[in-house]
Amino acid sequence: MNSITAASAITWVIAALATAGIVIRPWHLPEAIWALAGAVLLVVSGLLSWRDALAGAAKGIDVYFFLTGMMLLAELARQEGLFDWLAAKATLLARGSPLRLFALIFGVGIVVTAFLSNDATAVVLTPAVAAVAKAAGAAKPLPYLLICAFVANAASFILPISNPANLVIYGSHMPRLLQWLPRYLPASVLAIAATYVALRFSQRKHLRETLATRIAVPALNGGARLAAAGIAAATIILLTVSALGFQLGLPTFLAGAVTALIVFWRPACHPFETLRNIPWGILPLVAGLFVLVAGLENSGASIALANALQQLNQHSASLAAWLSGILIGIGCNLVNNLPAALLAGSVLGMAHAPGDVHAAVLIGVDLGPNLSITGSLATILWLAALRREGLIVDGWTFLKLGAIVMPPALVLALAGVSAFS
Numbered sequence: 001m002n003s004i005t006a007a008s009a010i011t012w013v014i015a016a017l018a019t020a021g022i023v024i025r026p027w028h029l030p031e032a033i034w035a036l037a038g039a040v041l042l043v044v045s046g047l048l049s050w051r052d053a054l055a056g057a058a059k060g061i062d063v064y065f066f067l068t069g070m071m072l073l074a075e076l077a078r079q080e081g082l083f084d085w086l087a088a089k090a091t092l093l094a095r096g097s098p099l100r101l102f103a104l105i106f107g108v109g110i111v112v113t114a115f116l117s118n119d120a121t122a123v124v125l126t127p128a129v130a131a132v133a134k135a136a137g138a139a140k141p142l143p144y145l146l147i148c149a150f151v152a153n154a155a156s157f158i159l160p161i162s163n164p165a166n167l168v169i170y171g172s173h174m175p176r177l178l179q180w181l182p183r184y185l186p187a188s189v190l191a192i193a194a195t196y197v198a199l200r201f202s203q204r205k206h207l208r209e210t211l212a213t214r215i216a217v218p219a220l221n222g223g224a225r226l227a228a229a230g231i232a233a234a235t236i237i238l239l240t241v242s243a244l245g246f247q248l249g250l251p252t253f254l255a256g257a258v259t260a261l262i263v264f265w266r267p268a269c270h271p272f273e274t275l276r277n278i279p280w281g282i283l284p285l286v287a288g289l290f291v292l293v294a295g296l297e298n299s300g301a302s303i304a305l306a307n308a309l310q311q312l313n314q315h316s317a318s319l320a321a322w323l324s325g326i327l328i329g330i331g332c333n334l335v336n337n338l339p340a341a342l343l344a345g346s347v348l349g350m351a352h353a354p355g356d357v358h359a360a361v362l363i364g365v366d367l368g369p370n371l372s373i374t375g376s377l378a379t380i381l382w383l384a385a386l387r388r389e390g391l392i393v394d395g396w397t398f399l400k401l402g403a404i405v406m407p408p409a410l411v412l413a414l415a416g417v418s419a420f421s
Helices: 002-024 031-044 050-058 061-079 082-094 098-116 118-135 142-154 164-173 177-202 222-244 249-264 271-277 282-298 301-315 317-335 337-351 355-371 377-388 395-420
Strands: none
Touching: 002 031, 002 282, 031 050, 031 282, 050 282, 061 082, 061 098, 061 118, 061 164, 061 222, 061 249, 061 271, 061 282, 082 098, 082 118, 082 222, 098 118, 098 142, 098 177, 098 222, 118 142, 118 377, 142 177, 142 355, 142 377, 142 395, 164 337, 164 355, 177 222, 177 355, 177 395, 222 249, 249 271, 282 301, 282 337, 301 317, 301 337, 317 337, 317 355, 317 395, 337 355, 355 377, 355 395
């Protein structure tokens, strides 16, 4: 018994250290290095067999396909200037008003998150917004850039495709689109509205300057039009697939691959540059996290949590949903939402949790990370995009803002999903 307890404790320590490495990035090493190092250490130390490690990594196949397809679509749109064009158009529509520009960027962020995933909002929209804020003469671009971080999580459960964590939590039992929308759309509206109000209120002092009204709008070339058409086609395909109840990974990959081939066929295109700019490190990062969660499951953590959830649900299903959503929403900021979602998906399956608990957990995983910079992969990617623009946001600054923005959005979203479950 003692050896089992010791092995479980060591597994948790390795998982915690790997997660800390992902978030803190000591020596500026890529996040994937730390996830893979933790996975390898579990196998080498005998805490997880290599067969179980491979089986754990294989559970993420649908997520790998989904991420690859989305990254292809997002990078094509970025390279061809589609997002720069959208951001410039939003600036023109603002007509010199920072409040109007704030609202327009928020709207663009919702659309990008809903149809291209929250990671695309962080990776692709952030540099476009930075360029527009500079062109508009904004003395302080951060209020507009903060939108990219917060809306990426707040809008990430509008559709099943809006966040890879949604696929992880439901796995092969993803609700059909016509089941998803009645359950999550009202909660999404409440979360987005609360996030908008809180973020705009917190940034009100910085949104009083007059912006430039004449902005150079980049030309929308043939490649950008093809990328836009590919995104539109992919959206229709994914909504159809979701409505039919099939997994989303392979269709997303095929949509991205076909769009890429069509765009690459153009003489002026640079396919190797496109492929080189895609953040491929996300895939081994996610694979490493799947293995770490397999180790935690092997340690008995999932069983213990599933038993606790079953007992709580028997006592009060409503209390189980609320507590699950709030606790995992906070917990995501301690361990990052992707490993939290992986573990939560396993626990929900073992506990045979009802739909309202599933919904509350998904909202906690998607929305809870708006509290801190450690909360989600999207926020980590946003920080990396900011660094490339020469901007730094420290953890304390984000936490103070997140404490204003996240709690009301989480409570309203949980109330919304509870009312419509």
